[in-house]
Amino acid sequence: MSRKISKYRSEVIEKFINIESLMNAIISQHYFKKVIAPFVFELLYDVNCTFALKRNILQKIEPNFSKLETINRLNNIRNLFAHCNQEVFEGSKKPAPGETGKVLDPKDTKKELDFEKLYKEFTKEEGSVTQALGNLYMSLGGQMEK
Secondary structure: OOOOHHHHHHHHHHHHHHHHHHHHHHHHHHHHHOOOOHHHHHOOOOOOOHHHHHHHHHHHHHOOOOOOHHHHHHHHHHHHHHHHOOOOOOOOOOOOOOOOOOOEEEOEEEEOHHHHHHHHHHHHHHHHHHHHHHHHHOOOOOOOOO
16 A cells, blocks of 8 residues: 555545544534533444444534534545555565555446545535534534644
8 A cells, every 4th residue: 555545545544634623623512501521532433333423413513514424534535544455465576666556436346446535525615514524513512723
């Protein structure tokens, strides 16, 4: 896997952590009128409190939230970066030093994942999603600090 893809991977995962943190803040703000650290860290960060559950709660809090489908897509891209990196090589010969293989799309193994394209899609949408989540958080009475 190239260094560039590794850089993309870390950036996508870190930025998605920020998105999910904003979702956690929105959930706490909605139910408690403030962000309560034990609720966020002990419940919302629990391994069994999935992204899908948080997304569904967000949809109940704001049924008309315009970025919900985009958040789903960004999560799918995040999952591809986080879980798909097994390179495959054609033929039975040993790959040459520095040679890279293909990373297959888990939904269609006849296709190769295009991490460059996925990264560009993620970075194109991430800023507006983060902004919309921040706006929703503040509309619920939350405060942003610099």
